[in-house]
Amino acid sequence: xxxxxxxxxxxxxxxxxxxxxxxxxxxxxxxxxxxxxxxxxxxxxxxxxxxxxxxxxxxxxxxxxxxxxxxxxxxxxxxxxxxxxxxxxxxxxxxxxxxxxxxxxxxxxxxxxxxxxxxxxxxxxxxxxxxxxxxxxxxxxxxxxxxxxxxxxxxxxxxxxxxxxxxxxxxxxxxxxxxxxxxxxxxxxxxxxxxxxxxxxxxxxxxxxxxxxxxxxxxxxxxxxxxxxxxxxxxxxxxxxxxxxxxxxxxxxxxxxxxxxxxxxxxxxxxxxxxxxxxxxxxxxxxxxxxxxxx
Numbered sequence: 255x256x257x258x259x260x261x262x263x264x265x266x267x268x269x270x271x272x273x274x275x276x277x278x279x280x281x282x283x284x285x286x287x288x289x290x291x292x293x294x295x296x297x298x299x300x301x302x303x304x305x306x307x308x309x310x311x312x313x314x315x316x317x318x319x320x321x322x323x324x325x326x327x328x329x330x331x332x333x334x335x336x337x338x339x340x341x342x343x344x345x346x347x348x349x350x351x352x353x354x355x356x357x358x359x360x361x362x363x364x365x366x367x368x369x370x371x372x373x374x375x376x377x378x379x380x381x382x383x384x385x386x387x388x389x390x391x392x393x394x395x396x397x398x399x400x401x402x403x404x405x406x407x408x409x410x411x412x413x414x415x416x417x418x419x420x421x422x423x424x425x426x427x428x429x430x431x432x433x434x435x436x437x438x439x440x441x442x443x444x445x446x447x448x449x450x451x452x453x454x455x456x457x458x459x460x461x462x463x464x465x466x467x468x469x470x471x472x473x474x475x476x477x478x479x480x481x482x483x484x485x486x487x488x489x490x491x492x493x494x495x496x497x498x499x500x501x502x503x504x505x506x507x508x509x510x511x512x513x514x515x516x517x518x519x520x521x522x523x524x525x526x527x528x529x530x531x532x533x534x535x536x537x538x539x540x541x542x543x544x545x546x547x548x549x
Contacts, residue, residue, distance in 0.1 A: 260321035265293035265313035268325060272311045274298045291324065292317050301329065367400040367433035369410055369422070375505065376428055378420035381444045382409030384476060384509050390418050398422065398429070402441030407431070411441055427545075473540030474511040477502055480547035486522040491515050492533075502546075512536045521546060 259268065269283065278298035286293050293314025301309045308330040315323055371392050378390040382404050392398060392414055402411035407424035410431075414420070422429065431438075479485045479502040490497035493515055502508050514536050521530040527548065 257322045260323035268313040369398045369429040371396045382421045403438045407435035472511040473536035475544040476509045478507045478545045488520045514538045
């Protein structure tokens with residue numbers, strides 16, 4: 255079993271190295287495939303002038319992988335010994351080699367930086383933005399393996415403890431990194447879904463370090479309801495008097511974009527919280543979080 259050989263040769267190229275024509279008669283090359291291995295083997299006949307003897311050389315990789323490579327060669331003195339060839343292959347720890355390869359991949363993942371979830375629940379999305387679909391969620395204390403980042407760790411490409419691949423916010427409000435952002439490779443941002451994803455989520459905390467629409471003519475805010483109950487928000491433009499009212503489910507979030515201007519807003523929650531009023535100036539290109547948490 256060798257990873258070094260696998261890095262330089264395919265199974266067919268390894269088989270080409272073995273040449274026994276001086277002592278044997280070449281039969282043919284056969285495909286070899288099981289649930290765990292795929293490759294081929296050469297059959298050499300009548301080796302050493304012993305009629306009926308066979309020499310087999312097998313080279314294979316784990317299914318779907320190019321490394322490691324498993325090499326087996328053995329003499330089968332009699333025709334009857336061919337029947338035990340399969341048993342011989344299975345008893346040589348090849349399954350262990352496959353598991354070792356898988357373990358090596360896992361060890362490589364585990365050597366990556368980790369992000370520990372710092373909120374009760376954090377959405378996992380299919381891409382770096384709230385316009386990407388929600389594919390799952392993680393909980394406080396979960397250690398996420400970080401495989402990449404975009405926007406100076408504004409979003410992290412991660413693998414969850416359940417081996418779910420996705421993206422989460424890299425904001426320190428939501429996760430704690432055990433490495434510098436500069437040490438995490440920047441990856442290419444995937445294309446946003448055609449439908450733009452959904453603008454809200456339920457049963458989750460933040461899924462973004464900032465609002466994601468990036469609308470150059472408006473200001474966009476990711477409203478995050480940290481209360482355990484539904485929240486009603488009213489935004490009113492002080493100049494035009496036009497307003498918009500929308501609701502956010504408990505522990506949910508929604509992104510809204512507004513035309514530039516001065517606004518008043520009202521946050522209305524059921525008892526014991528009541529209502530809160532405030533003012534906000536919206537500027538074109540704004541992309542900010544608007545967290546709403548209990549005092």
